[in-house]
Amino acid sequence: MIELLSKERCTGCNLCVRICPTNVFEAVDGDIPTLARANACQTCFMCELYCPVDALYVSPYADRSVDVDEAALTRARTLGSYAREMGWQKAKPRGAERDPTYRFRAAERDYDHTSS
Amino acid sequence: MIRHHELQLTADVLVIGGGPAGAWAALTARARGAERVVLVDKGYCGTSGATASANTGVWYVAPEGDAREHAIQKRLQLSEGLGRRETMEHVLETTWQQIAQLAAWGFPFPEQDDGVQFRANLRGPDYMAFMRKLIKRAGVTVLDHSPALELLVSETGVAGARGHRLQSDEAYSVSARAVVVASGGVAYLSKTLGCDVNTGDGLLMAAEAGAELSGMEFSSQYGICPAYSSVTKGLPYFWATFSDASGRVIHKGGLWQLTVAEALLEGPVFAVLDRAPPHVQRWLRTGQPNCFLPHDRIGIDPFRERFPVTLRSEGTVRGTGGIRIYDRSGSTGVPGLYAAGDAASRETLVGAATGGGAPNAAWAISSGTSSGGAAADFARQSLPQTRAASAAGAAGLRPRRTAAHVDAETLIQRAQGEALPIDKNLFRSADRMRASLVQLDAAWEVARDRLAARGRAAVRAREAAALLACARLGYRSALARVETRGLHRRLDAPGLDPTQAHSLAVVGLDEIEVRPYRYIEGSQA
Numbered sequence: 001m002i003e004l005l006s007k008e009r010c011t012g013c014n015l016c017v018r019i020c021p022t023n024v025f026e027a028v029d030g031d032i033p034t035l036a037r038a039n040a041c042q043t044c045f046m047c048e049l050y051c052p053v054d055a056l057y058v059s060p061y062a063d064r065s066v067d068v069d070e071a072a073l074t075r076a077r078t079l080g081s082y083a084r085e086m087g088w089q090k091a092k093p094r095g096a097e098r099d100p101t102y103r104f105r106a107a108e109r110d111y112d113h114t115s116s
Numbered sequence: 117m118i119r120h121h122e123l124q125l126t127a128d129v130l131v132i133g134g135g136p137a138g139a140w141a142a143l144t145a146r147a148r149g150a151e152r153v154v155l156v157d158k159g160y161c162g163t164s165g166a167t168a169s170a171n172t173g174v175w176y177v178a179p180e181g182d183a184r185e186h187a188i189q190k191r192l193q194l195s196e197g198l199g200r201r202e203t204m205e206h207v208l209e210t211t212w213q214q215i216a217q218l219a220a221w222g223f224p225f226p227e228q229d230d231g232v233q234f235r236a237n238l239r240g241p242d243y244m245a246f247m248r249k250l251i252k253r254a255g256v257t258v259l260d261h262s263p264a265l266e267l268l269v270s271e272t273g274v275a276g277a278r279g280h281r282l283q284s285d286e287a288y289s290v291s292a293r294a295v296v297v298a299s300g301g302v303a304y305l306s307k308t309l310g311c312d313v314n315t316g317d318g319l320l321m322a323a324e325a326g327a328e329l330s331g332m333e334f335s336s337q338y339g340i341c342p343a344y345s346s347v348t349k350g351l352p353y354f355w356a357t358f359s360d361a362s363g364r365v366i367h368k369g370g371l372w373q374l375t376v377a378e379a380l381l382e383g384p385v386f387a388v389l390d391r392a393p394p395h396v397q398r399w400l401r402t403g404q405p406n407c408f409l410p411h412d413r414i415g416i417d418p419f420r421e422r423f424p425v426t427l428r429s430e431g432t433v434r435g436t437g438g439i440r441i442y443d444r445s446g447s448t449g450v451p452g453l454y455a456a457g458d459a460a461s462r463e464t465l466v467g468a469a470t471g472g473g474a475p476n477a478a479w480a481i482s483s484g485t486s487s488g489g490a491a492a493d494f495a496r497q498s499l500p501q502t503r504a505a506s507a508a509g510a511a512g513l514r515p516r517r518t519a520a521h522v523d524a525e526t527l528i529q530r531a532q533g534e535a536l537p538i539d540k541n542l543f544r545s546a547d548r549m550r551a552s553l554v555q556l557d558a559a560w561e562v563a564r565d566r567l568a569a570r571g572r573a574a575v576r577a578r579e580a581a582a583l584l585a586c587a588r589l590g591y592r593s594a595l596a597r598v599e600t601r602g603l604h605r606r607l608d609a610p611g612l613d614p615t616q617a618h619s620l621a622v623v624g625l626d627e628i629e630v631r632p633y634r635y636i637e638g639s640q641a
Contacts, residue, residue, distance in 0.1 A: 021159030021168070021313055023261055023282050042312035043346035045406055046163040049241055060410035062307045062346035078413065085405035086241070096242040097224035101403035102234035104351060105173050 001041040002058050003068045006079070007032065009055035015091060016047045016056060038065070045082050052090040054080030123281065123288040125257070127154040128495035129488070130276055130292035132264045132318060134161025135168070136477070137457025138298035139247035140214065140484030141491070145296075146254040148492035153256045154290050156279060158263035158299070158313045158575075162248035165300050166433050166458065167480065168240045169310035170349065171404055175478035176211055176236040184208055191475070195467020196602050197617035198331075202637055203464035206444050207475075210482035221250065238477060240310075262288060263317065263575050266509025267295065267325045272498070273451030274325055275505035280575055287571075291505065293495035294452045296487045297322055297439065301432035301458035302586040304535045305528065305579075308339050308348045308428040309406075315579040316432070316586035318459040320625075322439045323585065324508045327448040328621045330461040332586070333593035334436035334603045336429075336541045337470045340376065343384075343424035345410040350472075352400050352407055352418070355392035358385055359422060377427060377538050386422040429536050434472030435603055436462050437590070440621050443637055445490030446483055452494055454487040456480070463619050464635050468602020510625075511563040511585070512577035519568035524580040527567065530559040531583035535590070545608040546598075549591045556591065560584045564626065589622045596620055596630040 002024055005016075010032040017025040017033050021044065026036030043062040048054075057073055059066050073079050087095020128150040131142045134157030142155045157164050177187045188204045215235050219225055223246050225233040252258065264279040268291065276291040302316030319329060339348030358367040358376055361384050367375040369391065379385045392400065397419055401408055411418045432438055439448055439455035446454040457480045462471045465479055510516070512524075534552040535541055563584055569577035597620060599613035600606050618632040 017283075018260070019160045019163050021164040021310070023159070027283075040312075042307060042310065044163070044169040044310045045409060046169060046241070046310075050163070060342070060347075060413045061344045063344065081412070082405060082409055085402075088241075093242040093245045096239045097226050099171070099226050099237070099239050099403050100399040101171055101239070101351075102226055102228065102237045103399050104403070105234075105237055 001043055001061060001065055002035055002038050002047065002056065003066065004057035004070060004073070005033065005035055006055040006070055008070070009053045009079070011053055013052065015050050015052065019050045020047050048080070048082045049086060049088055050091045051083070054083070121286050123286055125154055125288065125290045127152045127257075127276070127290050127292040129153045129294050129296065129491045130290045131155040131296045131298055131488070132277060133157060133165075133298035133300060133457065133459065134258065134260075135165035135298065135300055135457060136244065136247060136480035137459070137484035138296070139244070139251055140481055141296045141298055141456050141488030142251045142256045143254055144485045144488030145492040146256060148489045150492035150495055154259065154292070155251065155256050156259045156262045156264055156277070156290070158261070158317070160260045161251070161258050162244045163241070164313050166309075166311050166314065167477070168244040169406065170240040172238055172240060172477045173474035174211065174215065174236050174238055174481075175208065175474040176215055177208055179209070179212060191466070194469045196469065196612065198463050198467030198619060200464040200635055200637070203444065206486075207465055207478050207482040210485050211478040214481045214485055218246070236474070259288065264299070264321065265574055265578050266507050266513060267321045267453070268505035269325050269508050270505040274453040277321070278507055278509075280572060282572060282575065285572060293498045294454065294491035296446070296454045296456055296491050297459050298456040298484060298487075299459050301435065301438060302335070302583065303431040303433045304429050304532055304583055304587070306429040306431070306536055307346045308430050308433070309341075309346050311430070311433055314431075314433050314458070316582040317578060318455070319439060320578070320582040320585045321509070322448060322450070322453065322455065323625050324510055325453060326450045327453060327455070328440040328623050329438065329589055330440035330619050330621045331437035331463040331593070332432070332590045332622055333597045333620060334463070334468055335432045335586070335590040336544070336603050336605070337431070337434040337472060338373065338377065338427035338538065338542060339430045339434065340372070340425055340427055342410050343426040346428075347407055347410055348428050348430065349404055349407050351404060352389050352392070353387060355389045355396060356387040357390050358387050358425075360385060376425065377542055380427060381539055384424050387425045388422045389419045392419060427538060429541070430472065431535070432586070433458050434470050434476065436466055436468065436471050437593070438462065444486050446487035447490070452498065454491050456483040456487040468604060470603060509578070511560070511581035512567045512569060513574060515564065515566050515568045517565040520566040522562055522567045524567065524569065524573070524576045527559050527563055527580040528583055530555060531580070531587045535583070535587040542605065544594055544604070544606050546595060549595050553588065553591050556584060556588045560588055585625055589628060592628045592630055593620045593622055
């Protein structure tokens with residue numbers, strides 16, 4: 001579930017408000033958004049991917065809320081790690097041309113089971 | 117009574133749902149000459165639904181040589197008697213053409229070692245961001261965070277839809293000459309990756325407007341993920357060794373679903389991806405970063421350390437059932453109403469097998485394209501509506517009896533209590549299904565007779581109604597199929613019965629009738 005919207009990093013661009021499929025965020029006039037409906041989070045990590053300043057952290061625990069420590073997440077370079085690994089840059093899709101998943105598809109076809 | 121402001125739009129074609137099927141439908145409707153195309157999405161067209169957070173293979177086979185024939189033969193066999201060659205040929209050809217379009221428009225497919233693009237795979241977030249750009253450029257009006265709540269019907273057929281805009285908290289209505297329902301399947305809010313928006317809303321809306329559903333017994337697909345996580349991506353588990361709490365190995369490699377499911381009934385199950393050689397580990401990490409987010413963030417090395425796994429329901433999203441369609445254009449039998457993507461039954465493509473991954477991705481492209489084109493044609497030929505349309509929504513909006521304080525969350529839990537557990541829905545028997553139906557029917561009666569909500573709360577109320585409707589129709593179909601075929605497993609009827617090589621249509625939402633039929637392209641009989 002979403003656990004952190006960093007007040008340090010957030011610039012209030014409200015892109016997360018726009019793109020969250022389950023409408024977790026709430027825009028606030030003249031301020032940064034809030035996690036108004038965190039319990040609606042479906043742990044899809046899309047907000048992290050789109051956040052241009054790496055201000056969001058989605059914990060892997062899908063069914064319960066856990067405490068997080070922003071300083072530790074920053075030290076471990078966890079903030080922004082999903083976008084970095086995908087190759088996205090400031091909410092711009094990049095990196096699909098380097099996706100090696102196609103190397104699996106031939107092997108997968110032998111099983112005829114492609115539910116990934 | 118206060119009359120709240122309502123946004124009113126007029127369209128030739130209204131598309132409900134902004135996943136791949138909806139996006140292709142909207143794009144094709146514009147290309148086929150529909151002037152005003154409106155697409156409404158419950159979340160955000162580009163991030164919503166099963167595809168956006170996935171990385172999916174596509175059933176994409178070159179027309180040259182005999183590769184397609186081989187692919188079709190294999191699919192026919194997997195479909196266990198329900199797949200249709202003409203559907204497969206159409207899906208393969210349409211997908212081939214549209215993927216070529218994607219490449220021509222500049223989608224960054226990866227290049228293989230020989231420099232040729234590999235086009236049978238689509239990385240979800242990139243694909244859906246690209247589709248959004250295409251439909252915006254084509255002049256489609258997109259309403260995000262705007263779930264449709266109910267269809268509008270007139271004397272001549274479907275005439276649009278009403279819904280609610282979540283962020284501005286205002287009602288909207290779109291009067292349209294044709295409607296494509298591409299709102300996805302139902303995964304019962306299981307938290308399977310990206311699918312909490314897939315609550316079967318379109319199935320309920322279509323059924324209320326008179327459409328039938330089909331194949332709802334093939335609604336018992338489950339995805340595997342780390343026990344605490346939402347990342348139900350199956351690919352890494354081809355290299356898994358599964359074990360029980362004592363460390364005893366119970367399964368290795370692919371086709372793990374049944375063994376893992378049976379073991380989960382006994383106790384916790386663990387996986388370690390220890391069969392992946394170093395180059396596979398590298399490709400998995402680079403290609404499926406969201407698979408490894410959970411492990412990295414918790415501090416587990418999944419290639420060396422065991423981690424607990426669970427199964428999350430993928431319902432009809434990666435099952436097969438949905439709105440019954442009569443031809444390749446997605447006609448539902450209700451004039452002006454078309455169904456595409458996971459909202460439609462995919463029985464003629466995958467039969468009794470899972471549609472998950474490559475077939476569904478191709479189906480979304482093909483059925484979206486065909487239904488969008490057909491809807492545009494229908495809109496051009498239809499006469500203007502002479503009388504005002506009426507709203508078709510019932511449970512959750514217009515209760516049959518006096519509205520009472522009914523908690524939608526409780527109704528959702530009651531639907532989940534019967535639809536999610538593997539001992540009820542994956543391993544089925546008549547006794548358990550009848551017991552589930554007693555519970556579900558009682559909850560449905562409450563929803564039908566008492567549940568009424570307005571504004572934002574109406575969205576949740578309709579989700580509750582849709583989940584209950586889908587679970588009930590699923591078990592009614594499953595009771596009527598007294599055999600084991602594909603996804604549908606009956607402990608009390610373990611074998612395949614050749615005399616049941618037909619589809620099951622489910623008709624009605626209150627008094628439910630199950631009718632066997634055989635699909636004949638274009639036949640509405």
